[in-house]
Amino acid sequence: MPTFGIKTRQHATLELLGDMTGTLEKHQECLQKQRDAVKHRLKKLAARQSEITKKSSVIRESVIRKYQEMQTVLDEDMRITLSHLEMEERAAVSALDGLMERSCSLIQEIEQDLARLTLALDQTDTEPDTMSFFSFSEQEDMNTEDRVIDLLNRSDPSSVSLDEAKAEQILSLTNNMLLLMCSQTPIIKNLIKSYSSDVHLDPETAHPKLIISPKGDSATYTDTWQQLPDLPGRFDTTLNVISLQAFSFGRHYWEIDVTGKTYWELGVTYPNIPRKGTTEDCWLGRGAESWCVEFFDGEYTAWHGGVPHQLPFTKRFGQIGVLCSFPAGLVTFLEAEKMTSLFSFCAGTFSDCLHLALCPGHDHNGNNAKPIVICNTSSPTSDL
The missing domain is CATH 2.60.120.920 (SPRY domain)
Structure with a gap:
């Protein structure tokens, strides 16, 4: 085969490869541009998504805040009212606790005296000082009776109570507030x-x-x-x-x-x-x-x-x-x-x-x- 023919085919092959390389490079460049365009759009979409999410969050927070503002006055007034009622309750319960403690203490003393008396009765008259013991017990009985009468006089359950006049006034005021709210709501009506x-x-x-x-x-x-x-x-x-x-x-x-x-x-x-x-x-x-x-x-x-x-x-x-x-x-x-x-x-x-x-x-x-x-x-x- 002539050398000239071989060189011509090689040259043609090189040109073909060159053309193919150029085409592939152009296609590569085109794909890169398309990829970059899609990436740019993806970035824009992500930014828009973030923007919408933030705006939606701001709107939700604003709506919640407005409703909270409408409730603030009532919530605060309810807190103050309930705290006063709680203080009143604590005071009444504390007073009753004190009376109950005094009653329990006196019951324990009486129980102790009963135990001592039972022990004395179980003893025979062989003890020489039995009469002096009974004389001492009678005196204690008189003291105990006085203390019981005093306790009963001071611990009448009806003497401890809530401030009913204050409670009625609170109920009246809260009812008036409810009527006022009903007259102003629903807000959407206005x-x-x-x-x-x-x-x-x-x-x-x-x-x-x-x-x-x-x-x-x-x-x-x-x-x-x-x-x-x-x-x-x-x-x-x-x-x-x-x-x-x-x-x-x-x-x-x-x-x-x-x-x-x-x-x-x-x-x-x-x-x-x-x-x-x-x-x-x-x-x-x-x-x-x-x-x-x-x-x-x-x-x-x-x-x-x-x-x-x-x-x-x-x-x-x-x-x-x-x-x-x-x-x-x-x-x-x-x-x-x-x-x-x-x-x-x-x-x-x-x-x-x-x-x-x-x-x-x-x-x-x-x-x-x-x-x-x-x-x-x-x-x-x-x-x-």
Whole structure:
């Protein structure tokens, strides 16, 4: 084989190896860059994780601290009150301990005298000084009797007692404090009430068997079909009425008085809720356009999208609160007095503005004549 051919193949091989080496080096460099990029992102993720953990810890500590601050005054007052009661108890127990010790000591002395007397009686009259011993015992009996009488006079159990007047005053003050706390709590009540928004019922949406008050704050069922214009927005089958005002942002709260009623529905609805005909969607909560809580035959049911949620309450509440939060996508129904949550719908992002919607219900065997009333407040609408 010619030398020239061998050299040419060697050269080609070297070039191929060089190209492969260059390619591998470029691939290596590329992988290193990708590795470094992933490492950098991993570092950023770890830093973000640490940041979130720290922020979460700060938030938790802040929440705990706020609750502790609310409890500090009561805890301190309870500590002082209990310490005074404990001192009173210790003093009374100590006094009784002293009287009991004196009683035990006297009992021991009497027991010793009895033992001596028993020993003397066991002896025969052969002892010459027996009479002098009995003379000495009689004298001791007189002394012992005086000491017993004195002890009984000084150790009357009823003479040691707690300061009942002070105890009654403490109980009275703590009861007053409890009443004050009850009048100021739950704290969340003040917060939620700050979202109160005035609304008025729109008579042009009311079913013809509903009487809307001149102020637009109540709806009452009547058996009489009123001759009203058949407007496009009027409900003609379901006993509904919605508010004149619509809300599209912020947080809003309303309280509705349902005292004495045996059937009602209330909630919020989009303006496009069906209003004509017998379709189920015309009822509050039966379609995707509205959310409601219903009270019927002593049972509470939350409705949305035609799905019922039976609620575990049997008490007939007087006032129901409705909280609507656009930032949270939340519709919450509450028992207004104690702000007990009845049911919450996590609605997500609302697709339209919302109206307050009410249904006072039909006659219901003659027991549902009272109106359903909106309890408007003077607080401004919250746009937060």
